[in-house]
Amino acid sequence: MPDKNLTVIVEQCLAPVPGGTGRYADQITAALVATCPPGWRVRTVTAWHRDLSPARIAGADGPHRLPVGHRVLNQLWRRSLPPWIRGAAVQATTPLAPARLANAVVTVHDAVPWTHPETLSPQGVSWHRAMVERAMGTAKAVVVPSRAVADDLAGIFPAAIARVQVVPHGVTPMVPPDDAADRRRRLGLTGRYLLSVATLEPRKGLDVLIAAMAGPVAADVRLAVAGQPGWGGVDLAAGAASVGVSPSRVQALGRLDDDDLAAAMQGAVALVAPSRSEGFGLPVLEAFAAGVPVISSDAPALAELSAGAAVIVPREDPSALAAAIGAVLADPDLVASLRERGLARSREFTWTRAAGALWEIHRRP
Incomplete structure (x- = not known):
């Protein structure tokens, strides 16, 4: 047959x-x-x-x-x-x-x-x-x-x-390559940084995340965004300048291959997903599988996916997002708990x- x-x-x-x-x-x-x-x-x-x-x-x-x-x-x-x-x-x-x-x-x-x-x-x-x-x-x-x-x-x-x-x-495993540290240096990822994996479009809420970095709580951390420009003319540097954040603290990495993305995730303090709306949230799940703490908006699909494994904050609320970033930066026990819960959640997919x-x-x- x-x-x-x-x-x-x-x-x-x-x-x-x-x-x-x-x-x-x-x-x-x-x-x-x-x-x-x-x-x-x-x-x-x-x-x-x-x-x-x-x-x-x-x-x-x-x-x-x-x-x-x-x-x-x-x-x-x-x-x-x-x-x-x-x-x-x-x-x-x-x-x-x-x-x-x-x-x-x-x-x-x-x-x-x-x-x-x-x-x-x-x-x-x-x-x-x-x-x-x-x-x-x-x-x-x-x-x-x-x-x-x-x-x-x-x-x-x-x-x-x-x-x-x-x-x-x-979930696609994000396994860091042996030269992950060299890759991060090549990408300019030094010091403490937050990572967001998102197409540069208004729906992704990157403007809210940049605004959250303007306050003192997140003043000593940088933001790296992995993703290509999409619709809407999102300009990370201009957005940062408009809210008083030095453009040097916000880095557009462009589209990364899986090895570079795994290296970037490994070095991140947290993955931040501030989206206004999502259908699922693959970067969140990939961060869970990589043992990276996640801070996410309360977009229904992201909250459903996280199921208690991420810090959830209201959409369109830079102050709440800044407080969540500050908590992750300051609390090693919270970081350890988020890693454990994220790894467990990722095994379900x-x-x-x-x-x-x-x-x-x-x-x-």
Whole structure:
């Protein structure tokens, strides 16, 4: 009997700013390959790109190029036009999916286009709303990473909520390389610093974090931000100057590979996630797994993920965030407790478990 194809759309691996959804596409596809049931194989597709290497996943058949580039593909699929995708089942790792969705499982990472539309571009809001609305009406299942996102979608699409299933992400171990100290020196990470891993966009709340550094409690600590510029023109240096923080205390690291990121995490006093909204919070989970204390906003998905393993502070409250930073800087017992709780929490999340849940959905009649 010929193998059945599970065709996975891994376009986000090739996005200019792949972010957490790019890591999800890569890691969940690798896990689907590793857990592939007998009689199945995993095939991957992308839009047309000259260089496909970031989307190559060991053991998968592909990536196979579709005949159009990313921008055109976005608009064709929004308008329910071809190209179509072959396969007994389709896994869309973001809402980017063709119109024929009866055999597709679509991952929706958050409900930000409805809950916080001001933090996205108008074009992004319009596209995501259209694609998610279609998936909610026609896909075999819509997978979300947290109960918080499921609850948001239940309020927006009450008639279709039976389609939504929560499948939490896994965690990618951040193992520091042998030359981690040299990497930190090369990156300019010296002394005591906080780390935030975030695309430079308004939704990530980096302005609140920088404002928290303006007071005396956090005056002797620096901030390093790992992530690429996204939408919204976030300028860390200008933001720092506007609230009286020396721009020299705020460092934009850009996008880091996994070894550099592991080295940066290892040396950080804490990882800070001040987001206004999230669907899951992969950097928080990765910090837990690395034994790094976490300070997080009370965005529902982050609070759900942390489950008592992080210091939680109200969103949009620089004073509360500064107090939390001060507590971590001053209290070794708190740091030890956060590390222990974070490590324990991280063990509850694996990509293998996430892939197993997806295979169960795909193989269901």
